[in-house]
Amino acid sequence: MSGAILRRGDSTARRLGTAFGLLIALLLALGAGALTCALWVDSTHHEVIEELEPAQDANVYLHSRAAIMHRSLRTYLLTGDRNELESYDVARADTFAALSSAQRHATGMSRASFARQVDQLQSYVRLVDQQAKAEPRSEEAVRLTPEAARRFDAFEATNLKLDAQLIEHIERVENRAAAVLEGSTAAIGVLLALAVLVGVSTALNTTRALTRPLGNVERTLGRLTAGDRMARAREEGPLEIRAVARSVNELADERDRLRAIEEERERLSETARRTGVAVRExxxxxxxxxxxxxxxxxxxxxxxxxxxxxxxxxxxxxxxxxxxxxxxxxxxxxxxxxxxxxxxxxxxxxxxxxxxxxxxxxxxxxxxxxxxxxxxxxxxxxxxxxxxxxxxxxxxxxxxxxxxxxxxxxxxxxxxxxxxxxxxxxxxxxxxxxxxxxxxxxxHSAVLYEQETHLVEKLQALDRAKSDFMSTVSHELRTPLTSIVGYIELLKDEDTGPLSQPQRHMLDVVDRNANRLRSLIEDLLTLSRIESGAFTSNMAAVDLRELVGSATDAIKPAAEAASVELETHCPEQPLILHADGEQLDRVLMNLLSNAVKFTPEGGRVSVRADRRDGEAVLSVSDTGIGIPAKEQEKLFQRFFRASNATDAAIPGTGLGLTIVRTIVANHGGETEVQSEEGRGTTITARLPIAVTHDATGGP
Amino acid sequence: MARVLIADDDADIRDLVAFKLLQSGHEVTAVEDGMAALRALREQPPDLALLDIRMPGMSGLDVCRELRAAPETATLPVIMITARSQEGDVEVGFAAGADDYIIKPFSPRELSSRVNAVLNRVER
Missing domain, CATH: 3.30.450.40 (GAF domain)
Structure with missing residues (x-):
């Protein structure tokens, strides 16, 4: 019955609504039936208790009083006992009282009966009242007796008939009430059973209709969560579940779509990355x-x-x-x-x-x-x-x-x-x-790089041109210089005849200046070479101590000639530098020749090579004329010469220290000067030490 | 007493060298370029050749290589005269087969001593 209502595929809400509507209708019918039945039974009871039974009681009482009255009078008429007559009078009064009381209770069918009883009793009483006045056992009394009996019997018959009627009526009413009660109880039972059936059936059906499709949706969700992208819920069962399943499927579709977008984005991102890398390669x-x-x-x-x-x-x-x-x-x-x-x-x-x-x-x-x-x-x-x-x-x-x-x-x-x-x-x-x-x-980078490369090429070409120019210039200068210096020598050697004193003096001047010119050319060429970085191809491991030794050996004659004491301080361990030995030799020679040149007789020049803070420190100190404090910062400028040096007519090109500093800088080092005019000068060069293999026990 | 060939494009230097070597008692032939030097060397091989590296046309190095390539002049003493305008000139000079080198500007005395030293070495 309810299965027909709860068809598969219907909305659960509609099913439940229908079921509950049915239940409520059943319960309402149940309530109404029960109430009607109760009311009806109650009214029946009321009729019986309030009307029929009092009427019956009154009728019975009336009969008893009338019977007493009839019997008392007959007894009096037979015996002449006055007590009986009194009894008759009492009963007569009681009878009429009972009669009026009965008439008050009279309803429906009893009313007519009571009215008749009144008439019959009154007709009876009229007759018996005459008898009561007659002499007992008198003829008159006897004559009236049959009539009185007949009239009393008529009353009694009416009375008894009413009694029987009332009893029957009460019985009928009560039977009917019982029947109605039985019927309604049965009906209520049936309705109740029906309601229970509807409820249980609805619950079972709904549960069955919900559980399987819901389980299906749940499993699908589980698979989706576990990563099964193809999982989709079957759209079956009640409307709501189908809606849920559809939503789950739509969500899964949406997720697939988003994932597809995400995957494409990842693919594109990877492509973009690879292209970016390739482009920048x-x-x-x-x-x-x-x-x-x-x-x-x-x-x-x-x-x-x-x-x-x-x-x-x-x-x-x-x-x-x-x-x-x-x-x-x-x-x-x-x-x-x-x-x-x-x-x-x-x-x-x-x-x-x-x-x-x-x-x-x-x-x-x-x-x-x-x-x-x-x-x-x-x-x-x-x-x-x-x-x-x-x-x-x-x-x-x-x-x-x-x-x-x-x-x-x-x-x-x-x-x-x-x-x-x-x-x-x-x-x-x-x-x-x-x-x-x-x-x-x-x-943009490539364009900049190409421009830069172009610029570098241009600069390199310029640098080559400069080097070529320098070498050409130096060659062109050296050739005439060779003739000058050579012929001066011939003259001074008096190969062409003796010289006068003034001639010799003048030739000395020419010779000195020719030599200065030569130094200038040498230094300029050197500077040009080291500034172009050409020397870096000759980098090798060199021991600074050996360089110091050979340089001091080379300068020793000059120092002795100038009566300058020369001392060296070198560590016992090798002091290995990764450097161009020839260039460092030039550094040492420049520093030493400067020191000897600017140190007066009896002075001292000391060379010190040391390892300090992971650097090689080379310093050349002298007790010479020093450099005026305000000129010290210009010391490394090209062609700069200290004023006290030029004043003392000490020859020089003003390029020596520039060369020193450039070479040291090319080796990643620094050059410092400490000097005090009249006391002496110390030039210090700090150079990086090569990674020494002997320290680590390597080859 | 030896025969010396001097090849230099600068006349003053040729004269200077010739003067000093003549004074030292040598016989001197002076030429002004590489081709002339090579010609003179083949015509009448000297005891020693002084070759300036930088000369128009054929350089002193080329002349030296030519000499070393020919059997009759393969052992001829050669002194290169260089302005040392280029790093490596000296190495290149020795590689070309020179016996010694002298750098401009040089002292005529030193030149003379070097010439004699090389000649002595060859004679021994």
Missing amino acids: HLDVDHVLDTACVGIGEGLDADYVFVMLTEENSPLVPVARAWSARRGLLPPGEQTIPPVPGEVVREHYRRGETWSLNGLNAQVADGAPLPGAPGSFGSSGLPPQARAAAEDLGLVSVVVTPIGVGEDPLGAVFLARTRPDKPWRPVEIEFAESMATGVGRAL
């Missing part, structure tokens, strides 16, 4: 353009990629590199799309946003302005030549990202598809933009 504009075109084109499934680059002093921005999915990189000269006005590129770069359009073909056909496009493309549309090119190539969807650095536009990266069913999607546009921006940066 070489700082070469052509390489950047090639890898960018291929990487972006293949990575974003484009049909064409064009990289347009601005050119200096040109109002047009041409395609610098083109790529097509079908043919790969296109030959540089091949005409693809015409140059774009610089104004459009500038405006686009100023805007700084990627411009894209799906359905370019439709826009191009009528030559209308391109919606949202920069510059004149947006205001008056593509020029005819560009429209023709776009039509020829069959471009449908385009994405154009401006590239540049700072204020300056570099150009644009132009991606196009020719397939109407493959418009550019936002995620692709986003990645096109980020990849293009990376390409822009790489291009």
